[in-house]
Amino acid sequence: MLSNGLVMVAIILLINIVYVSFFTIRMILTLKNQRYLAAFISVFEVVIYVVGLGLVLENLDQIQNLIAYAVGYGLGVLVGMKIEEKLALGYITVNVITTELASDLPNQIRSKGFGVTDWMAHGREGQRLMMEILTSRKSEKSLYETVKVLDPKAFIISHEPKAFHGGFWVKSIRR
Structure with missing residues (x-):
């Protein structure tokens, strides 16, 4: 053969x-x-x-x-x-920066099952809402779609965390 x-x-x-x-x-x-x-x-x-x-x-x-x-x-x-x-092994951290200050963007994203930490930030053109979201890579596309629907002009950056400790979301993924 x-x-x-x-x-x-x-x-x-x-x-x-x-x-x-x-x-x-x-x-x-x-x-x-x-x-x-x-x-x-x-x-x-x-x-x-x-x-x-x-x-x-x-x-x-x-x-x-x-x-x-x-x-x-x-x-x-x-x-x-x-x-x-x-x-889609592991997790990613997604940073979202938006000018939508009056909207309830963090809570809308939370309602989709994502954990969001948000704060006010200052950019070149003024105040911005900054959100940091930790999610599984399997949910990555769903998160991007959710953010784009809520704010098509949002600036999105993602990276893979090497390690994380603490927080309510981390406790739930260790179970």
Whole structure:
């Protein structure tokens, strides 16, 4: 079966897509402090890597195998990113800055289930309402949509917190 050049290319391509997808997910899990799951995935990742690289090295005279390996690597990065996007692991902090001072924006956002800390801030063009919202990455798009409906001109910045402690919302996610 491996003597057929087209089958060999397809196998190498598929192996590298799976390998790099595992690699991408493992790296993300490592960054999110999921050590044991990352270590578990790395076992399968290395086995797949060795098999795929072995196939290429055994047939190094076949340029199509090397091309399949490289293309599989690139596709694996894309597949791994898509998988991580679907998993949406972790939390984000979203900062929202608005000129809507008279509106009840923080309470409207809270009514959608988001925790909001708000305060008055001063920008180049005067007073602003500043809100900081911690939410799961799974709820990120919903939060953006909610803010955009309530204030289409709101300035939104998000970042991933490394760690957090205290607060009513944090107590609820630890349960």
